[in-house]
Amino acid sequence: MVIPSGSINQLTSDDSVMSNIVLTIYNDILDEILLGVCFEIHRASKLGFLFIDESSPKEDEKYVIIDERGLDIFGQAHTQMKKQFDCTCPNCQRSLAASRFAPHLEKCMGMGRNSSRIASKRIASSTGKTNDSDGEECDNSGDTDWNLGNDNRKPKKRKEKNGPSGVGSNFTKKWGK
Amino acid sequence: MDPVNEEVRAKAHQKLEETGKRDELKRLLQSRLVESQFQEKVAEMCKDYIKGKDLDSLSTDSAVDAMVKNIAPDARALVPDEVRKELVRNIASMISGNPPPPDVVPK
Numbered sequence: 001m002v003i004p005s006g007s008i009n010q011l012t013s014d015d016s017v018m019s020n021i022v023l024t025i026y027n028d029i030l031d032e033i034l035l036g037v038c039f040e041i042h043r044a045s046k047l048g049f050l051f052i053d054e055s056s057p058k059e060d061e062k063y064v065i066i067d068e069r070g071l072d073i074f075g076q077a078h079t080q081m082k083k084q085f086d087c088t089c090p091n092c093q094r095s096l097a098a099s100r101f102a103p104h105l106e107k108c109m110g111m112g113r114n115s116s117r118i119a120s121k122r123i124a125s126s127t128g129k130t131n132d133s134d135g136e137e138c139d140n141s142g143d144t145d146w147n148l149g150n151d152n153r154k155p156k157k158r159k160e161k162n163g164p165s166g167v168g169s170n171f172t173k174k175w176g177k
Numbered sequence: 178m179d180p181v182n183e184e185v186r187a188k189a190h191q192k193l194e195e196t197g198k199r200d201e202l203k204r205l206l207q208s209r210l211v212e213s214q215f216q217e218k219v220a221e222m223c224k225d226y227i228k229g230k231d232l233d234s235l236s237t238d239s240a241v242d243a244m245v246k247n248i249a250p251d252a253r254a255l256v257p258d259e260v261r262k263e264l265v266r267n268i269a270s271m272i273s274g275n276p277p278p279p280d281v282v283p284k
Contacts, residue, residue, distance in 0.1 A: 017185070018273075019265075019269070022265050022272065025186070025189065025268050026264050029199070030256065033206060034219065034252050038244045041224065045227050050227065
């Protein structure tokens with residue numbers, strides 16, 4: 001049903017009535033927008049990301065960017081930066097340079113190859129010794145093991161390579177018949 | 178509102194709906210409110226309101242209604258005067274079918 005505009009104008013000859021109606025419609029539209037905002041906020045709070053971008057002023061102070069000569073943005077002097085980062089090995093409690101940590105861990109914990117067997121043996125045999133020397137030995141022996149392991153592996157590989165091909169040829173022979 | 182006025186309001190509302198003017202008005206108001214950072218302010222109000230509540234009270238069905246009811250009076254007052262006037266002018270002109278007077282159309 002289409003209402004001719006004249007009918008509304010006739011009915012609303014009174015200005016105050018007209019402005020009243022206009023205001024109600026305006027408030028309706030505004031309420032709809034408010035409801036939209038409220039829905040958004042309510043959803044955010046229910047899902048728990050409403051206050052996620054807010055941090056306490058204490059933390060803000062901690063991460064304030066410092067703009068001074070000779071200091072980086074965290075306010076640390078340049079010389080301090082050169083200090084190497086140390087990691088503590090969870091296995092032997094030694095502190096190592098971060099760049100050496102991964103190779104050390106591999107040897108110390110005996111990951112891979114036959115070093116694991118030797119490492120665990122060594123740990124078992126040298127429990128009476130001091131921690132530091134124990135770790136040192138462990139690390140060094142690991143190095144030699146690794147090299148030895150490498151050398152030992154070469155002939156093994158060859159054998160492995162020969163193995164399957166030999167089996168394969170047997171198979172073909174069998175199936176060929 | 179008396180019954181006659183209510184009828185006129187309903188008719189005016191229906192007319193705006195049918196011609197698609199209501200959506201137009203809503204979009205206009207929305208864009209004006211975004212320009213004036215109104216929505217950020219309302220969001221801040223909502224946050225302040227929520228901060229005083231515990232999560233359980235927000236889980237009820239009427240939580241959003243309660244929130245709207247709580248912030249609506251302040252939020253309405255937050256709408257900039259010129260935005261409200263522009264909207265009222267536009268609504269009036271759309272209901273009566275006359276274009277808004279050119280001298281009062283802002284921007």
